[in-house]
Amino acid sequence: MDSGTAKGLSEVTEVPRTRVYDAVRILEAKGLVEVQHSSPQQFRAVPLSEATETLRGQYEQRVERLQSALQEMGRIESDNDEAKLQEVWSLSGSDAIENRAEALIADATEEVVLVIGSNAVLTDPLIEQLNSLDSNTDLIVGTGSDSIQNRVKREIPRATAFLSELDWLHSELMPEEDAAVGRLLLVDRSAMLVSSIDPQTGDEQAIFATGLKNGLIVIARRLISQGVVDMDPLEQD
Incomplete structure (x- = not known):
């Protein structure tokens, strides 16, 4: 798989190098980018199958949290029967x-x-x-x-x-x-x-x-x- 440095990515994408570092850190935190701690550092995307599974897991977790929160909210009922x-x-x-x-x-x-x-x-x-x-x-x-x-x-x-x-x-x-x-x-x-x-x-x-x-x-x-x-x-x- 291809990899690149921040400088190389900056030249290809025409994005300032500092912004490249910011983007890479975010993607790394999400488990979508691998970092080789060399000098200079090398970056590469994880395999597509792994990225898909990672994103699916994160999405399902968010849906579960949302569902749990909505169910909890649904338990809050008014005590005013006439208003209901x-x-x-x-x-x-x-x-x-x-x-x-x-x-x-x-x-x-x-x-x-x-x-x-x-x-x-x-x-x-x-x-x-x-x-x-x-x-x-x-x-x-x-x-x-x-x-x-x-x-x-x-x-x-x-x-x-x-x-x-x-x-x-x-x-x-x-x-x-x-x-x-x-x-x-x-x-x-x-x-x-x-x-x-x-x-x-x-x-x-x-x-x-x-x-x-x-x-x-x-x-x-x-x-x-x-x-x-x-x-x-x-x-x-």
Whole structure:
């Protein structure tokens, strides 16, 4: 493997020699550079396979620390039960919203109601998760268009599919500058997520809430029941 001195590296990279030393020390500390203590010192990169394993190990350690910290934070709960009933949170970005929706669906024990306003939210991971739901969990999927409904029937055969009668789900009836409804998810009638998609940028924003008596969830149950035909269980608060 090739090696070089600080002077040689400086000439090749057109980086001042002092900056080369700084960079080499950082890479050495990360286990990515070997140093030969000769005069002048020689530097060389570790083999690619070793560098890959080193970086993977460092990355996994950071993820584990982050996961542990987030779990610890999750244990901190408010003592105000009344406030919990009114909690509403927001999320930005399709990846974060899809992850939260996945987590809510994973906790379902009785019923998942998903109303899809945009074909963009009907991703392969979501389809796979819905198809793998426990057979004892009811799955109801509403759509704002015939094309999405046909896709749901074709790709999620276990779902009870319906074409929603909620006018605000039909994008062709909305002003072009208004955000389109992305998804409206209601799990076990006690956890809700609703998102909108910016028609100009495609950015997705969402709010979510939990609690059987949360006012937002009560409203969501009634809104969904208005868009569902012959789905009496949804009308029960």
